[in-house]
Amino acid sequence: MQKVNYNTISSVILIIVACLAIWETKGLSEMSYVFPRTIGLILLILSIAYYIKSMIKSSSSKLFEGINKRKVVIMSLSMIGYVILISLFGFLMASMLFIGWMTWYLQQHNTDKSNKAKIVHASISSISISIFFFVLFRYVFVVPLPSGLLFG
Amino acid sequence: MKRKFLILFSTACVLFILPACGANADGSESTENYPSESITYSIPFDPGGQSDVEARRQQPYLEESLDQDVVMQYKPGGGGSVGWSELINKDPDGHFISGINIPHIILQPLANDDTGYQTEDIVPVAIFQATPIGIAVSKDSDIESLEDLVKKAKESPGSITAAGSGTYSGHHIALLQLQDLAGIEMQYVPFDGAAPSIQAFLGGNAEVIFGNSSDLIKYQDDMKILAIGSEETFKPLPDVPTFKELGYDMTAGIDRGVAVPPETSQEIIETLEKAFLDILDEDGVEDDMYDEGFEPKRMGHEESLEYIEQKQSEYSKILENVEEN
Amino acid sequence: MLEFLPDVLSSLTQPLNMLLLCVGVLIGIVVGALPGLTATMALALLLPFTFTMDSDTSLITMGGLYIGGIYGGCISAILINTPGTPSAIATTFDGYPMTKKGKASQALAAAAISSGIGGIIGGLALLFLTPVLADWALNFGPPEYFWVAILGLTMIATLSSGSMLKGLIGGCIGLLLGTVGISPVGGESRYTFGFSQLQSGLELIVILIAFFCIPEVISMIENNVKSQEGVKREKGIVKTLFFYIIKKPFFIIRSSVIGIITGIIPGAGGNVASLLSYDAAVRFSNDKKSFGQGKVDGVVASETSNNAEVGGSLVPLLSLGIPGAPPAAIILGALMMQGITPGPDLMSQQPGLVYTFLIAFVIANVVMIMFGLMGSKYIGKVLSIPVSYLAPSIVFLTIIGSYAIRNNFLDVALLIGFGLLAYVMKNAGFNPAPIVLGLILGPIAERGLAQSMLLGEASGNVLALFFSRPISIVLMLLCVLSIFLPLLSKLLGSKYDDSQEKLGA
Numbered sequence: 001m002q003k004v005n006y007n008t009i010s011s012v013i014l015i016i017v018a019c020l021a022i023w024e025t026k027g028l029s030e031m032s033y034v035f036p037r038t039i040g041l042i043l044l045i046l047s048i049a050y051y052i053k054s055m056i057k058s059s060s061s062k063l064f065e066g067i068n069k070r071k072v073v074i075m076s077l078s079m080i081g082y083v084i085l086i087s088l089f090g091f092l093m094a095s096m097l098f099i100g101w102m103t104w105y106l107q108q109h110n111t112d113k114s115n116k117a118k119i120v121h122a123s124i125s126s127i128s129i130s131i132f133f134f135v136l137f138r139y140v141f142v143v144p145l146p147s148g149l150l151f152g
Numbered sequence: 153m154k155r156k157f158l159i160l161f162s163t164a165c166v167l168f169i170l171p172a173c174g175a176n177a178d179g180s181e182s183t184e185n186y187p188s189e190s191i192t193y194s195i196p197f198d199p200g201g202q203s204d205v206e207a208r209r210q211q212p213y214l215e216e217s218l219d220q221d222v223v224m225q226y227k228p229g230g231g232g233s234v235g236w237s238e239l240i241n242k243d244p245d246g247h248f249i250s251g252i253n254i255p256h257i258i259l260q261p262l263a264n265d266d267t268g269y270q271t272e273d274i275v276p277v278a279i280f281q282a283t284p285i286g287i288a289v290s291k292d293s294d295i296e297s298l299e300d301l302v303k304k305a306k307e308s309p310g311s312i313t314a315a316g317s318g319t320y321s322g323h324h325i326a327l328l329q330l331q332d333l334a335g336i337e338m339q340y341v342p343f344d345g346a347a348p349s350i351q352a353f354l355g356g357n358a359e360v361i362f363g364n365s366s367d368l369i370k371y372q373d374d375m376k377i378l379a380i381g382s383e384e385t386f387k388p389l390p391d392v393p394t395f396k397e398l399g400y401d402m403t404a405g406i407d408r409g410v411a412v413p414p415e416t417s418q419e420i421i422e423t424l425e426k427a428f429l430d431i432l433d434e435d436g437v438e439d440d441m442y443d444e445g446f447e448p449k450r451m452g453h454e455e456s457l458e459y460i461e462q463k464q465s466e467y468s469k470i471l472e473n474v475e476e477n
Numbered sequence: 478m479l480e481f482l483p484d485v486l487s488s489l490t491q492p493l494n495m496l497l498l499c500v501g502v503l504i505g506i507v508v509g510a511l512p513g514l515t516a517t518m519a520l521a522l523l524l525p526f527t528f529t530m531d532s533d534t535s536l537i538t539m540g541g542l543y544i545g546g547i548y549g550g551c552i553s554a555i556l557i558n559t560p561g562t563p564s565a566i567a568t569t570f571d572g573y574p575m576t577k578k579g580k581a582s583q584a585l586a587a588a589a590i591s592s593g594i595g596g597i598i599g600g601l602a603l604l605f606l607t608p609v610l611a612d613w614a615l616n617f618g619p620p621e622y623f624w625v626a627i628l629g630l631t632m633i634a635t636l637s638s639g640s641m642l643k644g645l646i647g648g649c650i651g652l653l654l655g656t657v658g659i660s661p662v663g664g665e666s667r668y669t670f671g672f673s674q675l676q677s678g679l680e681l682i683v684i685l686i687a688f689f690c691i692p693e694v695i696s697m698i699e700n701n702v703k704s705q706e707g708v709k710r711e712k713g714i715v716k717t718l719f720f721y722i723i724k725k726p727f728f729i730i731r732s733s734v735i736g737i738i739t740g741i742i743p744g745a746g747g748n749v750a751s752l753l754s755y756d757a758a759v760r761f762s763n764d765k766k767s768f769g770q771g772k773v774d775g776v777v778a779s780e781t782s783n784n785a786e787v788g789g790s791l792v793p794l795l796s797l798g799i800p801g802a803p804p805a806a807i808i809l810g811a812l813m814m815q816g817i818t819p820g821p822d823l824m825s826q827q828p829g830l831v832y833t834f835l836i837a838f839v840i841a842n843v844v845m846i847m848f849g850l851m852g853s854k855y856i857g858k859v860l861s862i863p864v865s866y867l868a869p870s871i872v873f874l875t876i877i878g879s880y881a882i883r884n885n886f887l888d889v890a891l892l893i894g895f896g897l898l899a900y901v902m903k904n905a906g907f908n909p910a911p912i913v914l915g916l917i918l919g920p921i922a923e924r925g926l927a928q929s930m931l932l933g934e935a936s937g938n939v940l941a942l943f944f945s946r947p948i949s950i951v952l953m954l955l956c957v958l959s960i961f962l963p964l965l966s967k968l969l970g971s972k973y974d975d976s977q978e979k980l981g982a
Contacts, residue, residue: 010905014646021653024668032663034930035923036656043649050642067904072699076900079691079872079893086876086889095876099869106698106865125866133877141508141522143881144225146889198803199521200810208528208814226521227884229677230659234885237673264659264666268673313935319664339935341619341928342662344744347799347806351743354797355615357932370798370820444818 007054011047018044078102090148092134100126186246186420190221193410194250196235198228202366203251205444206281206408213431218423230267231318232256237268244413246420252276254407255322258464262471263320271464276456277421278428279409282447283364284382285326286392287314288375293359298378298398301360305336312338315349315358320471323349323362326381326404328470333400364406365389366445381405387442407449409456425452484829485836488533497530498837501538502844505545506852512553512686512871513878515562516546520807524814532815533830537837539811543804544596544841547747547787548849551588551780555581556859557871559690563681564747564783566913567755569689570636571768571775578771581857587718587773588780589849591729594722595781596842598733599740599788603795604835607824610789611796614741619932620943622744623925624952626918629749631959632756636910644911647902651915652922654679661920662927674887681748683879683888684895684916688909690875691896694868715850722777729781731757736782740789744924746802747783747790748917754782760962788838794819795831 021040025033085094104122137143227235242248316323319342343349353361381404508519527535550562555572575584637644657668658678669675732754739750758778790801798820800806879892933939
């Protein structure tokens with residue numbers, strides 16, 4: 001079975017996006033739909049061209065080639081987790097957890113340091129960076145920072 | 153190793169939760185010693201705008217009379233709707249107040265279903281200032297009076313272009329009201345704010361402009377102001393007739409006030425109402441307002457509620473008419 | 478102007494004013510360099526501090542902040558591929574590749590010098606040409622805005638490295654993202670999916686960080702790259718760069734003029750200026766391929782014009798009372814707080830104040846060059862921080878920035894969501910630049926189109942409206958040239974390119 005390449009998949013996704021975009025403009029007045037609908041149509045035509053091109057000229061290269069997928073997935077999940085943590089615990093706590101965890105995780109392969117040193121460094125950097133910038137923004141620039149549902 | 157982490161964090165969590173709970177218990181105690189902490193005054197527009205100018209004028213007086221810090225917060229977006237959606241979800245303890253604009257808070261929920269608040273959710277404390285909306289033409293125009301304009305519009309319906317700021321905004325509704333009362337039809341061209349609409353008008357892209365009094369005063373040498381939407385003759389523009397004087401039973405303007413979240417207690421509302429309305433009695437405040445092209449207003453909580461209700465029924469009728477056509 | 482000289486001198490020789498000018502520039506640079514905190518925000522944050530100042534002191538401080546803020550944006554653009562302010566967007570195209578080659582300090586120094594030169598040219602235009610330029614700005618109506626936006630969109634050809642088709646698709650996606658929110662003319666909300674916060678549209682800063690910064694941070698950790706070996710300093714580099722830039726007067730003037738014009742037109746800001754100028758630099762170069770690979774000209778083009786734009790954006794403010802860009806709107810606010818209403822009469826009523834401000838403006842640019850050059854020695858050190866500390870901290874800063882821009886938690890979620898999407902798209906060959914371009918220009922194009930249609934309906938002929946206006950016709954011709962010239966030059970061989978080079982650069 002021939003493998004479907006990523007270009008074909010993305011072109012199909014784009015066709016769906018374009019159709020959705022056009023569909024969503026129904027019920028709007030002329031002044032509101034004229035622009036998005038036109039762009040939606042152009043996107044649809046381009047996506048179809050992209051689909052045809054991907055069928056004719058199937059490239060052999062694969063998406064995410066030569067990339068440490070595990071690390072990328074963990075980083076992505078951590079960032080999503082960070083956002084959820086902010087909504088629960090507020091900005092300062094979530095940032096300490098996130099920076100601490102990421103710093104520790106990214107040092108995993110560093111063999112020069114003992115495990116204890118890694119944890120200590122990660123904790124120190126997470127707490128000092130978070131608190132420094134929290135104080136700077138909250139009290140010097142008076143910029144509001146996100147507060148959590150549980151406590152802020 | 154991971155356990156150590158967990159222990160550390162759970163300890164940290166407890167340390168943070170405890171004071172937070174304590175603070176909550178204090179906050180909901182009573183309204184007697186209101187205000188017990190600093191008050192956030194939210195402006196749902198950009199800093200430096202007209203709402204901000206007014207709020208900044210009030211800030212020192214409020215800090216003195218309420219004996220607490222008043223912290224300004226800006227939350228622009230969606231013509232104010234983002235800020236007002238935030239307001240109605242805040243704790244009704246009087247420590248978060250927000251500037252409101254009429255007709256914005258009436259028209260936005262009427263125009264779109266997903267605005268994020270309903271007009272009824274917003275509890276007005278006071279309305280203290282207004283910018284009447286006026287109608288003007290270029291100084292080179294052959295139109296000399298509102299009568300000329302109506303006559304010209306009747307001769308060729310839909311061919312006169314009128315610039316204003318925004319759709320379903322104060323300017324738009326003023327145009328719709330005038331069209332309704334005069335039985336005319338003009339082409340409304342909405343711009344992205346007052347400044348771009350004035351730029352377009354000065355550049356000759358539109359024949360007529362609906363503008364805020366403060367802007368009209370600023371550019372009065374470049375235009376002929378035909379009428380103004382204030383209740384009585386507008387002091388800074390003594391020669392300009394009001395719509396009412398010209399026989400069109402309408403007022404047009406943007407009223408500015410302050411509001412609190414729903415279910416705020418009556419005592420808090422009264423405290424704030426007094427604090428805001430007293431500012432108007434301070435020396436020089438009214439004169440400054442006139443100088444900047446504003447009109448001072450004095451409406452308390454009850455009066456503002458009635459006013460908003462009356463405007464709401466007026467506007468929903470106009471919008472229904474538009475949708476039918 | 479000379480009769481006001483005593484006023485100007487007495488104000489400018491006050492130590493407090495000079496001190497605040499320097500402090501303003503410095504704070505502006507710091508805030509501008511932080512991703513998500515823009516020049517507009519720097520001004521808004523510090524506006525309250527100016528209320529108690531005299532009006533000249535307040536204006537001088539604000540001017541310094543504005544200039545510093547726009548320059549500061551280039552620092553994060555060059556070091557971590559994240560425009561600190563939207564104006565620095567085109568600076569990333571060559572600035573970041575330079576950093577990857579270990580030439581960060583050269584990029585930073587070039588940015589400082591060219592920003593300063595651009596700023597001074599902008600300031601001189603403001604000083605001498607304000608009345609002329611202001612009248613000209615009024616000629617920009619809805620049809621012109623539409624064509625400016627379309628002209629900008631033809632840049633997709635320059636910006637889509639690799640596949641043109643993917644570049645065009647990216648542009649369309651950006652344009653669609655730009656339509657989220659309440660439609661500018663129709664007044665109805667679109668694509669909000671029930672989120673009322675989306676009514677005001679997607680925040681440009683958030684999308685910029687999502688598309689430029691997040692993918693870069695992920696790449697940083699994925700490759701396990703050792704942190705860059707700091708920043709190599711070469712002796713005499715400032716001098717070399719200075720002469721390199723000075724020897725290209727046409728190039729500098731072209732970039733500045735683009736910046737000034739874009740600044741004067743209300744509604745098109747420094748981001749459009751930097752993009753247009755970068756595009757022009759690529760088109761008129763006979764070494765097109767080296768752009769995007771870390772060519773210093775790319776940085777110079779972008780930085781010259783976005784700082785020239787600062788002066789331009791103040792032209793309509795001082796002469797008509799109409800701000801030419803969002804930061805100028807805040808300066809308008811500052812003036813109103815001082816009880817001064819800028820309008821057509823400002824020049825005649827407050828000439829001393831205006832000239833003091835204008836001369837301080839030019840001085841601030843010189844101060845900015847000095848700070849920028851001094852800083853470029855040390856700022857690059859950021860890169861020697863190990864990735865395990867750097868990457869989480871950058872994510873942390875972008876979260877602050879995305880939230881602070883309008884205190885909206887949804888923006889934080891969108892930042893991460895779009896950031897991950899951008900990473901996948903980048904790996905699938907979709908360059909982020911055309912997407913962001915679409916997002917920037919979409920609203921300008923849509924507003925222009927819809928308003929032109931309304932004006933056309935009133936006059937009975939939409940086409941006549943587009944074709945009867947001189948500026949509109951010129952812009953249309955430029956669009957056509959911009960699309961077909963590259964094709965033509967390919968057909969005619971490289972000869973055409975050479976002659977273009979002589980004419981343009």
